[in-house]
Amino acid sequence: MALSDSELITQAKSGNDSAFEELIFRYDRSVLAIAFKFVHNSDDAKDIYQEVFIRVYRGLKNFEMKSEFSTWLYRIATNVCLSNKSRSKKQLYVSIDEQNESEDDESVNVELADNEMDPAELMANLDLSDIIQDAVDSLSSKQRMTFILKHYEGYKIREISDMLNCKEGTVKKYLFDAIRNLRKKLKPIHQTA
Helix, strand or coil, X not given: CCCCHHHHHHHHHCCCHHHXXXXXXXXXXXXXXXXXXXXXXXXXXXXXXXXXXXXXXXXXXXXXXXXXXXXXXXHHHHHHHHHHHHHHHHHHHHHHHCCCXXXXXXXXXXXXXXXXXXXXXXHHHCCHHHHHHHHHHCCCHXXXXXXXXXXXXXXXXXXXXXXXXXXXXXXXXXXXXXXXXXXXXXXXXXXXX
């Protein structure tokens, strides 16, 4: 019979590395899936995955079992995803504004996509799943995370509020805003269908 999460945590706190490995094995695919759905890059998702389990390993001694282990783990995962996105934005900001020395101080041209593209042109250039994914990616970090956890991963609002460490009403607001923003972004596609 398999040990419960609580039993594995107790053993892992006592220094049993195989108990900690079993905890990782139980949740690694879910953490990696959440990370990948959030960043859409396997290397970044693996970095997030690694950071999550490093934080879990370091923080396990302080885990008091007042909540489910999975809730605590997914809270760490969502926080790492959100902080990773913030770092990515800062790096992007710096890399666009700074001149690249290897280009002999020539300015770097950055072309931005036209947000007002004709829906027929959009359909010609991208398939529907790419368009939907781009719309989800355009959401704010917290809206996107709640949308992914609710609609891709199937968590309940109460569980998401525990993971994000916020009130259920806040989660509902994020979801409401996410769906409203997605409708706005996808309206041209819906009208052409």
